[in-house]
Amino acid sequence: MKGPVPPGTNTVNNMENITIAHGSGGKATDQLIRDIFFKYFKNNILDEAGDSAVCDLTGGKIAFTTDSFVVKPVFFPGGDIGKLSICGTVNDIAVTGAIPRYISCGFIIEEGFPVSDLREIVKSMAFWAEKSGVMVVTGDTKVVEKGEADEIFINTSGVGTFPDTGRVLRKRNISRGDKVIISGTIGDHGLAVLSQRKGFEFERSICSDCAPLNGMIASVLEGVDDVSFMRDPTRGGLATTLNEITGPGLGVLLDEVKIPVAREVKSASELLGLDPLYIANEGKILVIVPPGSERRTLDIMRRSEYGENSETIGEITGDDAGKVCIRTRLGVTRIIDMLMTEQLPRIC
Amino acid sequence: MKGPVPPGTNTVNNMENITIAHGSGGKATDQLIRDIFFKYFKNNILDEAGDSAVCDLTGGKIAFTTDSFVVKPVFFPGGDIGKLSICGTVNDIAVTGAIPRYISCGFIIEEGFPVSDLREIVKSMAFWAEKSGVMVVTGDTKVVEKGEADEIFINTSGVGTFPDTGRVLRKRNISRGDKVIISGTIGDHGLAVLSQRKGFEFERSICSDCAPLNGMIASVLEGVDDVSFMRDPTRGGLATTLNEITGPGLGVLLDEVKIPVAREVKSASELLGLDPLYIANEGKILVIVPPGSERRTLDIMRRSEYGENSETIGEITGDDAGKVCIRTRLGVTRIIDMLMTEQLPRIC
Numbered sequence: 072m073k074g075p076v077p078p079g080t081n082t083v084n085n086m087e088n089i090t091i092a093h094g095s096g097g098k099a100t101d102q103l104i105r106d107i108f109f110k111y112f113k114n115n116i117l118d119e120a121g122d123s124a125v126c127d128l129t130g131g132k133i134a135f136t137t138d139s140f141v142v143k144p145v146f147f148p149g150g151d152i153g154k155l156s157i158c159g160t161v162n163d164i165a166v167t168g169a170i171p172r173y174i175s176c177g178f179i180i181e182e183g184f185p186v187s188d189l190r191e192i193v194k195s196m197a198f199w200a201e202k203s204g205v206m207v208v209t210g211d212t213k214v215v216e217k218g219e220a221d222e223i224f225i226n227t228s229g230v231g232t233f234p235d236t237g238r239v240l241r242k243r244n245i246s247r248g249d250k251v252i253i254s255g256t257i258g259d260h261g262l263a264v265l266s267q268r269k270g271f272e273f274e275r276s277i278c279s280d281c282a283p284l285n286g287m288i289a290s291v292l293e294g295v296d297d298v299s300f301m302r303d304p305t306r307g308g309l310a311t312t313l314n315e316i317t318g319p320g321l322g323v324l325l326d327e328v329k330i331p332v333a334r335e336v337k338s339a340s341e342l343l344g345l346d347p348l349y350i351a352n353e354g355k356i357l358v359i360v361p362p363g364s365e366r367r368t369l370d371i372m373r374r375s376e377y378g379e380n381s382e383t384i385g386e387i388t389g390d391d392a393g394k395v396c397i398r399t400r401l402g403v404t405r406i407i408d409m410l411m412t413e414q415l416p417r418i419c
Numbered sequence: 420m421k422g423p424v425p426p427g428t429n430t431v432n433n434m435e436n437i438t439i440a441h442g443s444g445g446k447a448t449d450q451l452i453r454d455i456f457f458k459y460f461k462n463n464i465l466d467e468a469g470d471s472a473v474c475d476l477t478g479g480k481i482a483f484t485t486d487s488f489v490v491k492p493v494f495f496p497g498g499d500i501g502k503l504s505i506c507g508t509v510n511d512i513a514v515t516g517a518i519p520r521y522i523s524c525g526f527i528i529e530e531g532f533p534v535s536d537l538r539e540i541v542k543s544m545a546f547w548a549e550k551s552g553v554m555v556v557t558g559d560t561k562v563v564e565k566g567e568a569d570e571i572f573i574n575t576s577g578v579g580t581f582p583d584t585g586r587v588l589r590k591r592n593i594s595r596g597d598k599v600i601i602s603g604t605i606g607d608h609g610l611a612v613l614s615q616r617k618g619f620e621f622e623r624s625i626c627s628d629c630a631p632l633n634g635m636i637a638s639v640l641e642g643v644d645d646v647s648f649m650r651d652p653t654r655g656g657l658a659t660t661l662n663e664i665t666g667p668g669l670g671v672l673l674d675e676v677k678i679p680v681a682r683e684v685k686s687a688s689e690l691l692g693l694d695p696l697y698i699a700n701e702g703k704i705l706v707i708v709p710p711g712s713e714r715r716t717l718d719i720m721r722r723s724e725y726g727e728n729s730e731t732i733g734e735i736t737g738d739d740a741g742k743v744c745i746r747t748r749l750g751v752t753r754i755i756d757m758l759m760t761e762q763l764p765r766i767c
Contacts, residue, residue, distance in 0.1 A: 092760035097655050099759055101663075123484035123515045123579065125587050128476065136471035137523035137576055138559045141567075167471045175485035177574045179527070211486045211574075215765060219489075219569040224561075226525045228485055228576030231471065239473050307445050315449075411447055412440035417563060 089184040094214025103212065107190055108176075111197035112207040116173075124208035126173050126230065132239070134169035134231040136160060141224050143417040145192065147267040149259075149279030152225055153195035155353060155419060158283045159305065160229040161203045165285035166301040166356060168240040168292060169231030174200060177211045177226040184222055192223070203283035205229070242316055244299045249387040250365040251323060252358045254287065254372055255280065255380035256331040257309050258347035260354070261418050262339050275335045280377075282354035287375035291358060294371045300359040306419055307410065308349040312357060313395045314409045322390025325397040325407070329384045348397075349410055351418045359387065437532040442562025451560065455538055456524075459545035460555040464521075472556035474521050474578065480587070482517035482579040484508060489572050491765040493540065495615040497607075497627030500573055501543035503701060503767060506631045507653065508577040509551045513633035514649040514704060516588040516640060517579030522548060525559045525574040532570055540571070551631035553577070590664055592647045597735040598713040599671060600706045602635065602720055603628065603728035604679040605657050606695035608702070609766050610687050623683045628725075630702030635723035639706060642719045648707040651700070654767055655758065658696040660705060661743045662757045670738025673745040673755070677732045696745075697758055699766045707735065 092099035109117060116124045138159050145152040157174065164171040176196065180189065200207050233239065263279040265271070284303065292298060304312035309330070313323045332340075332347050340347050354377055360368045365383055372381035390396070395407040440447035457465060464472045486507050493500040505522065512519040524544065528537065548555050581587065611627040613619070632651065640646060652660035657678070661671045680688075680695050688695050702725055708716045713731055720729035738744070743755045 090760075091764050094764065095655065095758060095760055097659055097758035097760060100655075101757065119589065123482035123512050123517065123577070125515060125517075126481050126483055128479055128481055131476055133474050133476055133481070133578065134471035135474055135521055135523060135578055136557050137525045137574065139525040139527050139561045139574060141527060141561045141563055164471050167473060169471065169473075173483055175483060175576050177485045177487040177525075177576075179487050179489060179572055209484050213487045213489045213572075213765075215489055215569060218566070219765075220572070221563065221567040224527055224568070224572070226485065226487060226559075226574035226576075228523050228525075228574075229471070230481065230483055230578060241467065307443065307448075311445055409449065410443060410445035412438075412443055412445060416439050416442065417561075417567075 089180050091182050091214055107193050111193045114206045116208040132233050134164045134167045136163040137228040139226040141417050142419050144267055147264045149263050150281035151195050153192035154199050155281050156225040156227045157196050157199040158281050160227040161283045161285050162303045164229050164231035165288040166303055169233050171205045171231045171285050173230045174205050174207045175209045175228045179220055179224040180214050181220045181222050182217045203285055240300050245359055247387055247389045249299050249359045250362055250383050251385040252383050254356045254378045256333045257352055258336045258350035260352050261350035261415050262336050264418050265415055273339050277335050280354035282377045284356050287378045290371050290375050295364045295368050297364055298360050302357050304352050306351050310348040310407045311409050317393040319393050322388040322393050323395045324388045325385035327397050327399045329382050331380050331382050437528050439530050439562055455541050459541045462554045464556040480581050482512045482515045484511040485576040487574040489765050490767050492615055495612045497611055498629035499543050501540035502547050503629050504573040504575045505544050505547040506629050508575040509631045509633050510651045512577045512579035513636040514651055517581050519553045519579045519633050521578045522553050522555045523557045523576045527561045527568055527572040529568045529570050530565045551633055588648050593707055595735055595737045597647050597707045598710055598731050599733040600731050602704045602726045604681045605700055606684045606698035608700050609698035609763050610684050612766050621687050625683050628702035630725045632704050635726045638719050638723050643712045643716050645712055646708050650705050654699050656697040658755045659757050665741040667741050670736040670741050671733055671743045672736045673733035675745050675747045677730055679728050679730050
């Protein structure tokens with residue numbers, strides 16, 4: 072910061088809302104960065120304030136991922152866009168078998184957005200980054216005029232490293248007969264956001280499951296040496312994620328009665344005509360393991376934070392067409408296809 | 420892709436505009452990704468289609484950077500948002516002394532955006548990624564409703580590695596007496612975008628300088644072993660960038676007559692009341708070197724693609740307050756401060 076700020080000038084401290092000046096790359100941007108981003112994400116790498124962060128790495132491979140978050144509203148029961156943006160990227164790295172290390176964040180903010188809300192979001196990001204053991208090491212802020220974006224969008228990208236003994240989990244490791252395990256109830260996140268957005272009042276309020284799962288994932292990988300694959304069933308839900316991991320010669324057969332769905336999620340879904348199988352989760356993983364490791368995996372997951380309701384919900388089949396099927400409560404088997412369109416836009 | 424798409428269903432091939440379905444994580448998203456992103460960014464890492472890309476790395480350090488691009492309009496003389504999003508991140512990595520390797524891209528697209536425009540943008544990204552030697556290895560797409568974003572925003576994050584013999588360029592290496600070299604004319608990018616946006620007609624059209632500079636940067640680092648620092652003067656222009664790199668005990672003294680400004684940029688700036696010192700560049704680097712290496716650095720830069728108009732424009736001074744000053748054509752010295760607000764919003 073170069074010299075005193077003229078009196079009456081907009082600064083983050085004496086103003087309430089984001090202005091175009093905060094995205095100018097000039098003094099107001101500088102102040103915003105120092106007063107909010109550097110303050111809460113404080114670490115040696117970020118403090119260098121270079122165009123790129125310079126990060127130490129061990130090992131010859133990294134996991135690299137990116138996700139943009141446009142959730143509406145930005146605060147919802149169980150989380151906010153900041154928590155979501157950290158946990159989502161941490162989980163995407165962790166499911167590949169890597170240890171999440173470094174996070175970047177890119178903000179696109181609508182002029183007029185309250186600085187107090189931005190501060191809460193960044194504090195939430197910093198809290199969840201610390202909880203999941205990652206460092207926010209680089210960032211960027213753009214501000215667009217009123218009406219050119221809706222409140223705030225956050226991109227986080229992440230880099231993870233593989234432990235010396237680690238394997239990269241890839242789809243091609245999945246085999247016929249493998250068990251499909253989910254770490255808990257499905258549909259919570261999507262319905263929590265939707266009910267907040269629409270002002271629905273349910274008998275019991277629905278909370279997002281948004282959470283960092285790298286701890287549970289590391290425990291599973293430590294205790295089970297033949298995990299086939301993992302993935303977090305986010306946008307598009309369990310059904311879409313399972314459709315993505317099947318392929319020629321490998322299908323999935325789910326057992327509907329085994330799939331954990333919270334009572335309030337079940338009744339709200341029925342009321343709204345939504346299928347929990349397609350509703351986004353933000354704190355769940357699917358773990359696919361050979362049958363011999365099912366018991367051990369379930370035990371580890373159930374003892375882990377965020378995994379107490381883990382259940383085996385189906386298995387990998389030799390279905391030629393690579394379809395995902397479900398055996399319903401009535402004993403009928405039906406195909407669970409990918410949806411063409413969006414059940415719930417802006418859910419993450 | 421799971422089985423045939425029902426007739427009449429919206430697919431990227433038979434439709435013209437982006438719909439909410441393209442951001443659903445379902446079939447339409449899948450098709451959009453395959454028909455456009457996978458097609459143009461084709462590489463083995465991206466083809467894995469995992470939640471994170473798994474990338475090989477050598478060396479124990481990486482450079483990691485992120486940037487969101489919100490430029491308006493998305494096509495402008497000399498470039499487009501896609502070219503900008505690749506070159507911007509490539510340059511941010513290269514100025515730290517690292518070799519740009521892997522790029523992620525996160526798209527936030529307004530419903531109704533023409534798929535043909537998206538295709539052009541992605542082709543442009545793929546072209547410039549190949550030209551600059553980087554791979555786009557992971558991505559994400561969100562679609563928001565009409566009016567919730569303005570056309571398209573792109574975030575790119577990037578990872579670079581340091582050559583075995585390489586040094587990390589950091590601000591703290593800058594010394595009193597170092598020479599400040601710019602790789603060519605300033606202000607071209609900002610004025611090109613502005614004139615396209617406003618429909619200004621100048622005598623000679625102004626073209627953006629948007630370009631990948633990693634080739635020139637690598638040549639300089641190869642040929643000059645005591646480079647102090649580098650940075651690309653983007654948003655906020657030369658003045659803002661120089662203000663960011665000064666600090667207590669280190670100022671900058673620029674020589675106005677030495678700063679290259681194209682004739683058309685000079686006259687357009689005067690007409691519009693803008694100062695080229697504060698206008699964004701997207702294809703220029705500032706190189707700071709000890710005086711003994713000035714000649715050699717200039718020679719290398721002038722022989723490099725995009726560097727033919729390189730000039731020494733000033734030097735690092737022992738100014739106590741860390742100010743950036745300029746000796747004007749009239750022989751007067753004045754302070755060049757950071758701006759508080761934005762001369763030109765959405766310029767990158």
